[in-house]
Amino acid sequence: MEAKIKDCSGLAKTPNLVNNEKIYYSCLVIKYNDMGFRQERDLALTDQAIYNIKKGSVQRRIPYEKLESITVSKMSSEFVLHIKDEHDYRYLSYDHRTVVIEMILYIMCKVKKLCSVFKIYYVDMVNLDTVMTTHAKYKEKTIIRPKESDATLVDLDKFEEEEQKENNRKTALKVRTTMMFNKNKKDNAELSLNDFELLKVLGKGAFGKVILAQKLDNKKLYAIKILKKKDILEQDQLEHTKAEKAILQHVNHPFVVGIEYAFQTPEKVYFVLEFMSGGELFQHLRSFKRFSEDQARFYAACITLGIGHLHNKNYIYRDLKLENLLLDDQGYAKLTDFGLAKSIKAEEKATTFCGTPEYLSPEVILSKGHNRPADWWALGILIYEMIYGVPAFYSSNPQQMYKKIVREEVVFKQAISISPEGKDIILQLLQKDPAKRLGSTNDSLEIISHPWFKPLDMSKLFLRQLKAPFIPKTQGDDWILNFDSEFTNEKPRDSHVTVTEEELKSFADQFNDMNYNKDTDPDAFHD
Numbered sequence: 001m002e003a004k005i006k007d008c009s010g011l012a013k014t015p016n017l018v019n020n021e022k023i024y025y026s027c028l029v030i031k032y033n034d035m036g037f038r039q040e041r042d043l044a045l046t047d048q049a050i051y052n053i054k055k056g057s058v059q060r061r062i063p064y065e066k067l068e069s070i071t072v073s074k075m076s077s078e079f080v081l082h083i084k085d086e087h088d089y090r091y092l093s094y095d096h097r098t099v100v101i102e103m104i105l106y107i108m109c110k111v112k113k114l115c116s117v118f119k120i121y122y123v124d125m126v127n128l129d130t131v132m133t134t135h136a137k138y139k140e141k142t143i144i145r146p147k148e149s150d151a152t153l154v155d156l157d158k159f160e161e162e163e164q165k166e167n168n169r170k171t172a173l174k175v176r177t178t179m180m181f182n183k184n185k186k187d188n189a190e191l192s193l194n195d196f197e198l199l200k201v202l203g204k205g206a207f208g209k210v211i212l213a214q215k216l217d218n219k220k221l222y223a224i225k226i227l228k229k230k231d232i233l234e235q236d237q238l239e240h241t242k243a244e245k246a247i248l249q250h251v252n253h254p255f256v257v258g259i260e261y262a263f264q265t266p267e268k269v270y271f272v273l274e275f276m277s278g279g280e281l282f283q284h285l286r287s288f289k290r291f292s293e294d295q296a297r298f299y300a301a302c303i304t305l306g307i308g309h310l311h312n313k314n315y316i317y318r319d320l321k322l323e324n325l326l327l328d329d330q331g332y333a334k335l336t337d338f339g340l341a342k343s344i345k346a347e348e349k350a351t352t353f354c355g356t357p358e359y360l361s362p363e364v365i366l367s368k369g370h371n372r373p374a375d376w377w378a379l380g381i382l383i384y385e386m387i388y389g390v391p392a393f394y395s396s397n398p399q400q401m402y403k404k405i406v407r408e409e410v411v412f413k414q415a416i417s418i419s420p421e422g423k424d425i426i427l428q429l430l431q432k433d434p435a436k437r438l439g440s441t442n443d444s445l446e447i448i449s450h451p452w453f454k455p456l457d458m459s460k461l462f463l464r465q466l467k468a469p470f471i472p473k474t475q476g477d478d479w480i481l482n483f484d485s486e487f488t489n490e491k492p493r494d495s496h497v498t499v500t501e502e503e504l505k506s507f508a509d510q511f512n513d514m515n516y517n518k519d520t521d522p523d524a525f526h527d
Contacts, residue, residue: 021046025103030092034134043091045103047111050081052089062089064112069119070101074489076126076477088132092476095219098197124489126477180269180514181249181262191261193270196224198492202483203280207231207241207339208268211492212275222260225271228497229507232269237339238510241269244338245514247315248273254464255306257326257336264511266504267497276334278327278472279482285322289389293422294455295469296386299325301448301456302333303379308444311372315341320378321356322385327482331468344371357398358391362406362432372443373434379447380429380438388416392430406432421452 026044031052033039042053050062062083071080077097081089093100101120109115123131177192196213199221203210208227215222232241248259248271261272278284281299285291291299303325307317319340325333340354349369361377363370384392392410395401410430412423428438428450439447448458460466472482480488499507 021048024107025099027093027096027100029096029100032090032092032129036129038092043096043100045100045107047107050104060089062086064108064114067104067108067114067118069121070104071121071123071128071131072097072101073125073128074122075124075480075485078126078128078477080128080132082132087134090128090132094476095214126480176265177263178265178515179261179263180245181259183249183258183260191263191272192265193224193494196222196272198224198494200480200483201487201490201492203487207235207237209487211494213272213492221275221277223273223275225273226494227269227271229264229267229269229511230497230499230503233506233510240339240341242514243315243341243343245269245271246343247310247313247338247341251310251313251315253306253309254462255302255332255334256309257334262514264514266507267499268494269511269514273336276326276336277329277474277479277482278331279479280323280484281325281327281333282322283482283484284327284470284472285386285389290416291386292469293387293419296383297452297456298461298466298469299333299386300379300383301453301458301461303335303382304444304447304453305458305462306335307375307379308447310335310341311346311375311443314345315343316350316370316372317341317375317378318350318355319359320375320382321359322382327472329472329474330464331471332464346372357401358385358394360402360405361434363434365402365406370434373437373440376429376437376439376447377434380426383422383429384410384426387418387422388413392426419452421450421454425450425452 024045024047026042029041029043030038031041039054041059042051044051044053049064050067051058052060052062062081066084066086068082068084071082073079076092077094078090078092079097079101081091083089091097091100105120108118125131177190179190182189182191195217196215198211198213200212201209202212202223208225208231210223210225213222213224214220227241232238245262249262252258257276258274259271260274261270263270263272303320307320310317315338317335317338317340319337320335324335324337326336327333342350342352344350349371351367351369353364353367355364355374355378359378359381361370361374362368364374381391381393393401393404393408395404410426412418412426425438425447429447431437434440438450447453457466473479474482
């Protein structure tokens with residue numbers, strides 16, 4: 001393990017900080033004072049001590065011999081330095097925390113030989129205020145520490161061994177990665193997962209998971225969808241995966257989640273998507289219980305325009321549901337997950353039985369063949385669910401629910417008020433006969449012309465000039481509250497997949513045509 005001097009604040013330009021100490025790392029961080037207020041500070045790690053610096057002036061020098069342990073939040077970017085017989089330091093760093101902790105670990109173990117008296121605690125807490133002592137009351141305040149058995153003990157040999165393994169893995173990964181798509185035509189960079197830092201798990205599905213990641217060069221956040229080729233083939237989803245890539249790279253719309261890059265290794269496929277920090281609409285409805293009509297109308301308008309755009313490109317979506325609608329930091333809704341989408345002309349019929357049971361249209365259930373009107377039926381179910389809290393024909397028994405969808409009319413609960421226009425658009429969208437359904441003639445134009453949407457200026461909505469009725473909390477680490485903690489608490493990692501040589505050859509043959517070739521794919525970036 002070799003330490004390199006790194007600097008993000010300009011301190012490395014000063015060779016002698018104090019006593020000719022060697023600077024290993026310095027960066028800007030946020031420090032919390034005793035009152036919990038945030039203060040911008042320079043944090044400098046030398047070979048002898050940790051420095052807290054304010055506008056070039058040293059505020060405090062902490063020798064490594066006094067550093068007892070570090071508590072690290074698994075749910076936010078906070079960390080606390082615990083100082084023996086003195087008050088602690090609580091910091092926040094979105095960009096540099098990992099490097100700071102690794103550098104302290106290196107100095108404590110390799111330089112100062114203090115591994116045996118040093119611990120790192122990882123805790124399931126967002127706010128670390130309760131695990132630190134303050135300047136004035138460090139002797140009186142009770143410190144909450146994890147149990148000794150839960151402590152992560154520093155083992156230098158293991159640390160170096162794991163670091164070497166990781167370096168070997170990254171080298172191999174770079175060689176084995178093939179680009180499939182790059183949105184920036186002028187950027188010919190060959191990317192791999194090495195170019196990103198994995199931060200949090202955002203969700204999991206049948207074929208893989210979605211992980212929040214930060215691109216190392218520009219610090220931009222992305223949601224990386226990681227798909228296992230073995231699972232894709234075993235569940236007969238190869239064509240759907242190829243269709244999803246095609247849609248993502250050919251569609252550009254303010255209410256459709258966009259893709260920046262795509263690449264693959266022999267075992268996996270990676271889609272690098274824009275990060276929607278507002279989370280799933282499903283999570284917010286679960287919190288609200290029900291949306292107001294105004295809020296439901298806003299989301300429905302975004303989705304109608306997004307689906308209409310897909311239809312104009314001759315794609316049907318086929319998987320509209322709350323879980324596939326994400327909010328950005330401005331509160332606008334976008335479509336995501338195109339694994340069930342299909343390229344099809346308006347006059348043709350698709351026959352595959354697919355979708356989420358609560359949103360299936362009568363023609364899908366009856367295997368009569370379906371097209372664009374099936375998406376508009378799902379929109380009717382979605383509007384009903386947003387206003388009433390449950391899907392229109394919901395039953396815990398899928399077969400019973402299918403019977404209700406095909407045979408019964410929608411029931412409006414008397415206890416919940418809804419405008420006449422709101423009832424009418426739901427009834428017209430939930431018309432059993434797809435030929436009579438709202439949207440069957442002029443598609444999305446027919447739907448946005450309905451009186452229920454009259455309060456919205458669609459032109460301003462498209463240009464994102466309207467204020468959303470609800471702005472999700474996305475500042476700092478607040479975004480994590482918009483996602484299911486079942487996933488965000490999980491350690492983000494690109495898990496190893498065991499496959500045979502025969503399987504790898506099969507993968508190479510079947511996934512080869514997904515690779516991007518700028519010479520043979522000139523329209524890859526065109527909308």
